[in-house]
Amino acid sequence: MSVADPEAAPVAGRGPLAGLRVLDVTSTIVGPTATLILGEQGAEVIKVEPPEGDVMRRLGGRPREPGLSPKFLHFNRNKRSVVLDLKTGEGREVMRRLAERADVFVSNMRPRALGRLGLGWEALSALNPRLVHCTIVGFLGGGPYEGAPAYDTIIQGLSGVAGAHVEPFGEPRFAPFVLADHVTGITAAQAICAALLARAGSGRGQAIEVPMFETMAGFVLMQHLDQRTFDRDGHMGDPRIMSPDARPLRTRDGFICVSANTDAQVRAFFEATGRQDLAEDPRFSTVAARIIHVDAFFRLRAEAMLERPTAEWVEVLRRHDVPAMPCHTLQSLLEDPQLRASGVVTKEKNENGEDAMLGLRHASRYGESGVAPSRMAPRLGEHGPEILRELGYDEAEARRLLAARAGVSPEGVSPEGASSQGASPEVPAS
């Protein structure tokens, strides 16, 4: 059964950011998330990688081909790759030429390392005053943690993401996602576009600093500051979210999510579940009453769902105008008819036109611009030769630079790309 409907591709187009040039010196997840979005929206993204390549090429899950792990493939679509050894003068010279013609520079290197490579705001804006220079950092400059190393789990722990699990789960836990990296990456893509809009007025670029810790702490506190907003001793944590009863409900064959909030929905829920006798029960007939009797209400709701399979309940509840949907496993999600119709999951063909792998596309729709044509994540250095040509290097010079490891052999995968650390995803992550 196909997971992707070939008719469901998003509106073809050039994307709202067509014509923009993004110089991408990012790695792992946070930076590549930002440039992935810009690339799917049509920006020309050039991913500059060190000779060994973005670490995600090896640590993003077992690859089918060395250097192309699943996670790397999904976070690096619609980008071209060139390898530059920035420890060499030649590598830095190519980088300078790239920076002169770029609209956006993005990096998640630590500021000091960036400065050592001559890629700080001062250096690059001197070359190109229209450049929007975005550094994604662990922590804002000026604070005590400035320059400290930031990994997703360390930020989840420090920002309260793990701490928000204590009330509903009984202990601090990480969300089962690279959440801080992914959310901060989307945030960076938004900040970059805001700065590009400012440039449209001023004609000047600027330096942007997008911090993982402060971004995630704000994310957590907006939702959970609650009564602490007003009182030093006020309770923190949104009670509706922290309630251990706020969870998917077990059915006869799986789990379902039901959202019966208004009095009308609750009445309809009782009818749908054959408990008309409760429709006028004073414990449940008003919001105020359900607050007092919330435990009894949740218990009734949970018991009712056990009686039938998920699909049957979804049907019955929908007929009664009670919002309800199946709670998918990762596997059943791929068979969801709405997802299949959306074009978000695509089947990629190989050179022989056979279905080779699953790809993922941008979810939003742009009526006029559409989204950029789909392009698989690049092999390491795959586009070095064409990018050097675009920069005006002649064939001989380009060959010399590639040989000198300012670029990488046209075959693509560098020895380092395949070797060192092996390609397994089970590297202790912490």
Added chain:
Amino acid sequence: MSVADPEAAPVAGRGPLAGLRVLDVTSTIVGPTATLILGEQGAEVIKVEPPEGDVMRRLGGRPREPGLSPKFLHFNRNKRSVVLDLKTGEGREVMRRLAERADVFVSNMRPRALGRLGLGWEALSALNPRLVHCTIVGFLGGGPYEGAPAYDTIIQGLSGVAGAHVEPFGEPRFAPFVLADHVTGITAAQAICAALLARAGSGRGQAIEVPMFETMAGFVLMQHLDQRTFDRDGHMGDPRIMSPDARPLRTRDGFICVSANTDAQVRAFFEATGRQDLAEDPRFSTVAARIIHVDAFFRLRAEAMLERPTAEWVEVLRRHDVPAMPCHTLQSLLEDPQLRASGVVTKEKNENGEDAMLGLRHASRYGESGVAPSRMAPRLGEHGPEILRELGYDEAEARRLLAARAGVSPEGVSPEGASSQGASPEVPAS
């Protein structure tokens, strides 16, 4: 002890989006998140509310003043509020005038309801061809769920957010955040800015559709498609994230997050924890070996951390260049020195200049634009009179419209705002 350092306010400025006008017809969390970001970046956001106000005014936690719940306050900063009854011809006429002068229209109403109110793309673009018209929907149009109601928990269940909890938590659970709303809201703010950049070239606005389900399904699958990318029977779920051992580590007085990934970091970790004897242990000296002996490695790591308090370990590990940070509770997060220095948490003064409440500010920094001056979330209809004046209505007409409930009394809070449903956060959430 102050949670906010008065010196730590973000660079004052007008913000990168100064001069942009956003017509905000959103409610709950997903839409207000998008317009919050635009407002903090300097856009002029006019929040149009029905006579009873955004439901979050009442359902976002116990308010100190009717209609101003904590969650409403934190998701609606830097916006002005006008009440329009769009069921009246006069209300719709004011709305048309607002749409004529807006750059962006944002709504998370269902498309059919939007059309009935004459606020669909066709109607508004006919009034203002430069308008970027963003509808945040539950599901992309054209699929079987088109137009179905979407609530955060229903989307978390359907998109695999809850399903991703099965492997590490043993059952599907919701993330302890309004995750689908919040992430889709940031995504919408980014899509809006991309469309504004396209307009800078074409001179034309366009319709954008930002779907909660497809956005979150992509978010989950990029991270967890894993081997299913290549094989129909391949394992789904990033093993590094799914491991039940990937969690904060207990110390003598709390929890800590440690990230020892490279061989050098692991050696340093053993030294820091007084287990130099293990530094050369073949089970732990290479990544490949740690993969095989991951359980023993995690057990050693967990046992070591029990010996000292968190602060002591953070110090010791930092001295050994092992990335480590405290795992905060929601409460201890507010005392974090980096957060205090960041200006993300601010103390709001009341009319008498006394510290009245905690506010939250935008985390990213814009070297030239800065962020917009801070402005508390509006009372219901607070800015009706001034907004009507800006639209060119004279005093008498404005008074008549406000009396006719196209606007709301200058006192701000409408009777409905304070009444109906009460102000408690413990309303059964689904």
